[in-house]
Amino acid sequence: MARKSQKGAQPPGDTLEQAAYEMLMRKIMDRSLVGGAVIQERKMADAFGISRTPMRRALAKLEGEGLLIRLTDRLLSVKLVSLQECLDAMAVRLLIEPEAARLATGRIPAPKLEELKSQLGDLTTTKNPSRDMHWALDDNLHTAIAQYSGNKAILDTVAQLRRTTRMFEEMAVPQPTWSPGTEEHLKIIKAMQRGDPGKAAEAMRVHLVVSRKNVLGMLDQ
Incomplete structure (x- = not known):
């Protein structure tokens, strides 16, 4: 009886589904759920x-996004x-980003760029x-x-591609003793602050090329 009462007090199913989806996504991305880990719907719920029901829907959404692979019905x-x-x-990101x-x-607000610059400063110090x-x-x-590009297809595609590259890096790339990409990130931010779209695009291109090189280099360690 107590269990039924507790479930009756829960938020609507779509809210629970989104909360479960976001929590599972975090667990995958921070390696709490590592590649190959088996997930059982009932135990996870x-x-x-x-x-x-909301757990099943959250898992189905992650499966549809390619983050989970179905082994059996359950x-x-x-x-x-x-x-x-x-x-x-990474190759597709190099075409899009x-x-x-x-x-x-010119679209991204100046306060957002300052926020990114401050966050980068905290990281580098x-x-x-x-x-x-x-x-x-x-x-x-x-x-x-991606958001301020004004193109939802770019936003959705970049999110999907970045999940793939991050999952690989989290699973296979050794933890570096430094934070890669900080120099290129700063160049991107500064170019955008100056309102120079060509320089911003080039800085992003260089960043992605260097990121690819770093990943391959760290795999050789």
Whole structure:
């Protein structure tokens, strides 16, 4: 009886579904759920304290986005991203994100650029910055640029591609003792502050080329 009462007090199913989706996404991205980890709908719903219906929908959404692979009717696993999949995603990002930077220049608000610059400053002045600090800045900058490009297809595609590259880096790339990309990030921000779309696009292109090189270099370590 108590269990039924508790569920009756829960928020609507769509709210629970979104909350479960966001929590599962975080667990995948921060490696709490590693590549290949098996997920059982019922156990995951119990762990989250929700019914199976919103959990089933959240898992289906993640499966549709390619983050989960279905094993059976009731079991899924976290996708293992291969090096080739990561490189393919990086290649498409190289086609899209410089254009996003060009389009976002002049549209992204000055306070947002100052926020990004301040966040970057905190990262560069922190001794041995954590992986979480690096990804927080990376997510904020790339998402903001895609958002202010004014093109929803760019925003959605960049989000999908970045999930693929991040999953591979989290699973396969050793933790660096420095925060990669900070110099290129600063050049992107400064070009946008100056209102120079060409320079912003070029800075983004260089950043992505260097990121690819860094990933391959760290794999050789």
